[in-house]
Amino acid sequence: MIGTVSRAAQVLQAADRFIILTHRRPDGDTTGSAGALCLALRKAGKTAYVARNAGVTKRYAGLIEPYAPPEGYQPQCVVSVDCADIDMIPPEMQQYAAQVDLVIDHHRSNPGFGRENLVMGQRAACAEIVCAVIEEMGIALDRDIAEGIYVGASTDTGCFKFSNTTSNTHLVAAKCLEAGVDGGEINRALFETKSRARYEIERMLFSSMEFYHEGKIAVALITLEARQRTGADWDDLDAIAGIPRQIEGVEVGLTLTELENGDTKVSVRTTKEVDASAICTQVGGGGHLRAAGATLHCGAEETIQRLLEATERVYRGEA
Amino acid sequence: MIGTVSRAAQVLQAADRFIILTHRRPDGDTTGSAGALCLALRKAGKTAYVARNAGVTKRYAGLIEPYAPPEGYQPQCVVSVDCADIDMIPPEMQQYAAQVDLVIDHHRSNPGFGRENLVMGQRAACAEIVCAVIEEMGIALDRDIAEGIYVGASTDTGCFKFSNTTSNTHLVAAKCLEAGVDGGEINRALFETKSRARYEIERMLFSSMEFYHEGKIAVALITLEARQRTGADWDDLDAIAGIPRQIEGVEVGLTLTELENGDTKVSVRTTKEVDASAICTQVGGGGHLRAAGATLHCGAEETIQRLLEATERVYRGEA
Numbered sequence: 001m002i003g004t005v006s007r008a009a010q011v012l013q014a015a016d017r018f019i020i021l022t023h024r025r026p027d028g029d030t031t032g033s034a035g036a037l038c039l040a041l042r043k044a045g046k047t048a049y050v051a052r053n054a055g056v057t058k059r060y061a062g063l064i065e066p067y068a069p070p071e072g073y074q075p076q077c078v079v080s081v082d083c084a085d086i087d088m089i090p091p092e093m094q095q096y097a098a099q100v101d102l103v104i105d106h107h108r109s110n111p112g113f114g115r116e117n118l119v120m121g122q123r124a125a126c127a128e129i130v131c132a133v134i135e136e137m138g139i140a141l142d143r144d145i146a147e148g149i150y151v152g153a154s155t156d157t158g159c160f161k162f163s164n165t166t167s168n169t170h171l172v173a174a175k176c177l178e179a180g181v182d183g184g185e186i187n188r189a190l191f192e193t194k195s196r197a198r199y200e201i202e203r204m205l206f207s208s209m210e211f212y213h214e215g216k217i218a219v220a221l222i223t224l225e226a227r228q229r230t231g232a233d234w235d236d237l238d239a240i241a242g243i244p245r246q247i248e249g250v251e252v253g254l255t256l257t258e259l260e261n262g263d264t265k266v267s268v269r270t271t272k273e274v275d276a277s278a279i280c281t282q283v284g285g286g287g288h289l290r291a292a293g294a295t296l297h298c299g300a301e302e303t304i305q306r307l308l309e310a311t312e313r314v315y316r317g318e319a
Numbered sequence: 320m321i322g323t324v325s326r327a328a329q330v331l332q333a334a335d336r337f338i339i340l341t342h343r344r345p346d347g348d349t350t351g352s353a354g355a356l357c358l359a360l361r362k363a364g365k366t367a368y369v370a371r372n373a374g375v376t377k378r379y380a381g382l383i384e385p386y387a388p389p390e391g392y393q394p395q396c397v398v399s400v401d402c403a404d405i406d407m408i409p410p411e412m413q414q415y416a417a418q419v420d421l422v423i424d425h426h427r428s429n430p431g432f433g434r435e436n437l438v439m440g441q442r443a444a445c446a447e448i449v450c451a452v453i454e455e456m457g458i459a460l461d462r463d464i465a466e467g468i469y470v471g472a473s474t475d476t477g478c479f480k481f482s483n484t485t486s487n488t489h490l491v492a493a494k495c496l497e498a499g500v501d502g503g504e505i506n507r508a509l510f511e512t513k514s515r516a517r518y519e520i521e522r523m524l525f526s527s528m529e530f531y532h533e534g535k536i537a538v539a540l541i542t543l544e545a546r547q548r549t550g551a552d553w554d555d556l557d558a559i560a561g562i563p564r565q566i567e568g569v570e571v572g573l574t575l576t577e578l579e580n581g582d583t584k585v586s587v588r589t590t591k592e593v594d595a596s597a598i599c600t601q602v603g604g605g606g607h608l609r610a611a612g613a614t615l616h617c618g619a620e621e622t623i624q625r626l627l628e629a630t631e632r633v634y635r636g637e638a
Contacts, residue, residue: 160479160492161510163503170493173479174486184482191480195567196534199525206522215515248514 002110005129008118009136011102012041015077018048019069019096022081023088025234026053028060028155028190030082033104033130035063036148037081040134043145049073051093057235059190063148077101082126082152086113104129124164127152128172146179151186159191197232198240205243205255216251217311218244221300224258241267241291252279254307256300264303268292274311278319282310321429324448327437328455330421331360334396337367338388338415341400342407344553345372347379347474347509349401352423352449354382355467356400359453362464368392370412376554378509382467396420401445401471405432423448443483446471447491465498470505478510516551517559524562524574535570536630537563540619543577560586560610571598573626575619583622587611593630597638601629 012018018041022030034050041048049069056064069075078096083089084107089097103114106129108121120129127149134145141149153172157165160173177183194202205220212219220243230236237257244253253269266283269291270276276292283306285294296303313319331337337360341349353369360367368388375383388394397415402408403426408416422433425448427440439448446468453464460468472491476484479492496502513521524539531538539562549555556576563572572588585602588610589595595611602625604613615622632638 160489161503161506163501165496165502167493167496170479170489170496174489174493177484177486177489182482183484184480187480192561192565193567194565199566203525203528206518206525209522242511246511246513247518248512 002112003116003118005118005132005136007116008102008104008133011116012077012079012133013137015101016046017074017076018046018079019073019075019077020048020050020079020081021083021089021093021096021100022050022053022064023083024055024090026056026060029125029127029152031056031060031063032148032150032152032155033081033126034148035067036127036134036145036152037079037130038067039145039148040137040139043142044137044139049075051096053090054092055090059235060151063151079104080114081130082106084110104133122166124166124169125153125156127156128168131172131175141175141179143180146176146181147186150176150181150183151190154183154187155190159187195236197230198236200230201226201232201236201240202243205240209244211250212308213312213315215249217254217308218247218250218252219254219304219308220244220256222255222257223300224260227257241269245269245271252276252311254304254311256303258300259295262299263295263297264300265295266293266303266307268307274314278314279307279310282313282319283307321431322435322437324437324451324455326435327421327423327452330396330435331398331452332456334420335365336393336395337365337398338392338394338396339367339369339398339400340402340408340412340415340419341369341372341383342402343374343409345375345379348444348446348471350375350379350382351467351469351471351474352400352445353467354386355446355453355464355471356398356449357386358464358467359456359458362461363456363458368394370415372409373411374409378554379470382470398423399433400449401425403429423452441485443481443485443488444472444475446475447487450491450494460494460498462499465495465500466505469495469500469502470509473502473506474509478506514555516549517555519549520545520551520555520559521562524559528563531627532631532634534568536573536627537566537569537571538573538623538627539563539575541574541576542619543579546576560588564588564590571595571630573623573630575622577619578614581618582614582616583619584614585612585622585626587626593633597633598626598629601632601638602626
């Protein structure tokens, strides 16, 4: 941790006229954290807005767009939430990025690019940290504040399913439900609703899936034609690479996406038996132990061949 | 609520030589609750076993089978967990069912069939109540006890996703993680792993799905041939009826399953716009507002026709 919750609360108490920054390709945690913090600051009698984020999708727009600043707004204090580095701040916010007064984040890799920094790498979601800061300021969670915090905590943990979920995540969720958040309705929208494009892509993924190495390797292909026909955007493809690995017995899921320029993007997801990064580094990519990726300058067929060979080498202990 | 947590704790403190009963077609809540209670009672120096349940599936067997009683075991105190009624106790446990000394349950409909009854209808999972009783007895949660409680709480709430999840559910989950439970690993096994049979059925479901009424009605068919070919059991078909409704714009999901005798079972899932039971009562079935079902004595084709007509009548306000 750099900085303390109480120091962050002091910084916020001392200022007025806030602008809150979110990151590129905004997700539920950055938008939920920003919306919650904005509402809490307003509840404390301050002026606060959330900077417009050009990349916000329909799913999360409602959390920040109502708090867009008026033309010519001049903030006194710039706060970023969930931004791992200065580069993660989108170009349309550059006017504010020159000096970030307070960084609130949960990415361990955050260099502390603000004047003040509250970075807690052990938290699953930035929203958990925002919740602690709000409470430290003596501001009671109401339903609207809690909704942003809940969305942040639930989306960054796969609805409390992933291993990054801690007891603190659950304690924060408990407080949000106490404050009146309708978790069931939010989760249905976030986790149980598939766009038609997503459905079409999944249908294709399911029907195209092939198995190798006694069912331990599953290969799925998302063709460029299918993406164009369905109009699927990157939101629709979110977390789709996790699907092949869900099948019993599958240790390596290879999900290929044909790109517009003829390249093929591959996302590798593995169970604990196999090192995903060891597969991807062989073809010029990289990543983590169980999730890695690469982009190959060739078509799908050649990509499959090369990935299967790379995977077999890992199985043989040669890579 | 009938009874209190402290009264239930007293009953348990006063006895020794326990047998714990689970319900028919046992799920994560009944098995998790039973395993946790058994371990807690043992930790308190008592003798405790969980009665053998013939219907337990591979998924949950590890929570209760290690605690099966020895031949000829004579209990002094019979406790049921998560059993909504005496009829829910499987035949192989009839020797114990004549007098249940303590009923611990969360089904509002529970008539209180025990000598003593702790029924808390506001709890999402029976495991939450078991947790409260264990704590009331002054027994500290350890990792093994907490694992059963966590499985119960997470499975009965769709991993904290459904609207039955309360702040108490999250508080219990927080305690379980504090006690050392590996929630990520448990959830991967419970929620992120599809059997090959399940995968084949889903693949078929996806490719067969048809849409009616401007995309508001989705119809999916699971053929007898597919069930037989894949070897899918009812565990593999668990919650599959929820899939069509997940698609954006779908208000009514009709999932048909061909039965061995030529009948067709239909499961109807709706969003809040449409009354599922109003559809099913027209064809001799019934159920709840958003989840209902029926079995029709005809083939799939005729079933689809009749269900579509019934649904249209609900849309027109005629049923």
